[in-house]
Amino acid sequence: MRHPSVSRARVAAISAGLVLALGAAACGPEDNDAKGAGGDSTPHKGGTLTVLNSEAQTDFDPARLYTSGGGNVPSLVFRTLTTRNRENGAAGSKVVPDLATDTGRPNKDATVWTYTLKKGLKYEDGTAITSADIKYGIERSFAAELSGGAPYLRDWLVGAADYQGPYKDKKGLSAIETPDSRTIVFHLNKPEGEFPYLATQTQFTPVPKAKDTGTKYEEHPVSSGPYRVVSNENDGEHLVLERNTHWSAATDSERKAYPDKIDVRSGLDSSVINQRLSASQGADAAAVTTDTNLGPAELAKVSGDKKLAARVGTGHFGYTNYIAFNPTVKPFNNVKVRQAISYAIDRSSVVNAAGGSALAESATTFLPNQKSFGYTPYDLFPAGATGNAAKAKELLSEAGYKNGLTVTLTHSNAKDFETSPEIATAIQDALKKAGITVKLQGLEDNDYRDKIHNVKTEPGFFLAHWGADWPSGGPFLAPIFDGRQIVKNGANFNNGLLNDTSVNDEIDAINKLTDLDAAAKRWGALDKKIGEQALTVPLFHPVYKRLVGSDIKNVVISDWTGVLDISQVAVK
């Protein structure tokens, strides 16, 4: 459910970026429980945690951050109405209360959501946090100079479409009411059962109006979380966070806040980060990364060393890499051609190209393989591990291509092992066996993104990926398959240009549900139904592997983010 505007172009990029913004060394459901990487003893308070990152935290204004579940480092400073559950695995994909006493009380058709703030909430200067501050925080995210967040608020709040933010429009948003200092009510223009997920984003952070300095606010945002920003050098390249003495664990059951100080250093090369974490010398022993995964070659080296391997955390983020078809381009208008390609695909080659089975899990469903998304296993065009060339040839000859077929696969030249040449050549090799000659069209990454998200230039056959803004089927399926979200002049994510009334109606019906488990089941069923049209060939779901320093304890990795939660980490 994204706003049909240019800001969409960013979403796909952000989905990947989210991982960067959130991440940290991960420890995963299958090979580590709560104790995974170095969590062999009880965590204690104290010490300095170092964060080694490649990307600088250039945005630190809660209005401008685009996060899933409030981000990783930002979540240490900004509390929100709700937040993600800080637990390992599937339990971590639940939404839980943060500043509010519950995850929200909807009216009957989920168009009005009411929240009550906990008692005794304070900012870093000791003043009380009020519901009016949360309203103000949301309002300022509408200001053009503070744009950058997810487009949902503008889409969902009544009368928010043309709102200019509190600097230009002093009246404020009438869709948000604050009857008293602890109550806040949201009026939505359509039923949105997933509103509690949205309330985890940093736009729901309280901002005291008196302290708002506009675009300069990010240099010293007023903390509501366990840490406050002490210094922010070179636009987020070097951040130092220290304890916020007015934060109380009594009102915050999610953030553990073990270290006394957090030192975030960015602008490092990814190989340098992994090298420093594996060496773990000096301060690096108490270091993690929130944005750097282990690559295939690094994993090959690490997995050969038992001590190092024990310091690798594994996580799963709701994300799917797939082949997209544009059915308005020949021969992909023929469903048999799309099915033939689905049958011919060799997922073992593709998974290897993406880094092997430790870094990618082969996918036959569009939805990620997690319960919270409503994952319903299906394999409509069974290709086995290495492809079913015979069945593909049969379908091709039925489609009138007895002597084979030549097609062009468009991909990015970015070195990301997702939409990159490595994946494209693996597909090329697999389809060769089915008599399909694939020509590769590698584009510079920005050019590639522009082309695939524009209905006028969208190629017929290309590599794509999608990640959700929160762990649910809604933000995963609707932008890609809701016919009303096809954008003619702007960034379009409905690659298959599917506009099927029954699909659109089902999306509306599920959005009305406030029982998230019931909703998940229906998203899963819808995914399978859409899958029958063979508009995509799901390839793989990535797995994140990250190293942590040798002194790091209490590694928690939820399925929501797939990466280590920095609020849980201890260094002593």
Next chain:
Amino acid sequence: MSEALVATQVPEVSASGTSGALRFWRRLRTQRAALVAASVVALLVLIALAAPLLTALEGQDPTTYHPSLVDSARGGVPVGSLGGIGADHWLGVEPQTGRDLFARLVYGARVSLGVALAATVIQVFLGVVIGIASAIGAGWVDQLLSRITDIFVAMPLMIMSLALLAIVPSSFPRPVLVTLVIGFIAWGNIAKIVRAQTLTLKGLDYVSAARLSGWGTWRIARRELLPGLAAPVITYAAILMPVNISVEAALSFLGVGVKPPTPSWGQMLTAADVWYQAAPQYLLLPAGALFVTVLALTVLGDGVRTALDPRAASRLRVGTGSKREARAAGKDSGAAPEEGSA
């Protein structure tokens, strides 16, 4: 009288042409390093030409994936010792894909050597034509061509290539494009050398004589100037070859060279650079191939230069064998009167 002079002069020039080639061979023969380098280059060319034959002998091809030959759980590192070297895969397989490295290496030689050779031919052709034209052309022609040459000499080859390769549509065949880009950018130096040498030759008596006898510009250029330019041009071409190989590798390394799945050494280096710890042979093979090729061509180039220019000693000072060289020089001077008398 002038006609008589020309009559004696012209045959002499052509005679010194043949004896020059002979003398060149004699002098080159004395440089063991250059001979070894020449055989290495010959071998590489042979390997490149016979790539389909060699891979057929091995029973592999450069693009087929072998997912079963890599350890998927460990990032796709090749199964087996030394990167999966064995009877089926002589140099092992590529991590993640399981493609045969021997096949990719020998097919990669085609791209590296082919692009470098073709680019060198373009550079030499442009350099010689423009160099001679500016040396014997009218004042304004010289001015114009010399300034254009200066501009091309000043152009940073890598940056220009990156820019050009980035804007050309990907449907254009890449090896041809890389060849054209390198060939049409880096001809400036050779043009300058040719111009300088031509100016020197132009002042020599036999050229003046030819002009006085009424020969046209074209005929003079072809018959009188070109043979005199052979030495510096061959020398410079020999130096350009390894440079071009390096440039092609660098462009492929940066991702703007030949496109996958076509193998090239530079592209193999890019893919392999992260694997230097986990699968070292993957990096060492293309690196070693590039190293040997560039070294062989450089030593050969130096040998050619030394052989063509008796005044200059080998810059590299390797395998020149000063005694043998002195002997050869003695033979040269001894042979000269014989030729003269003949």
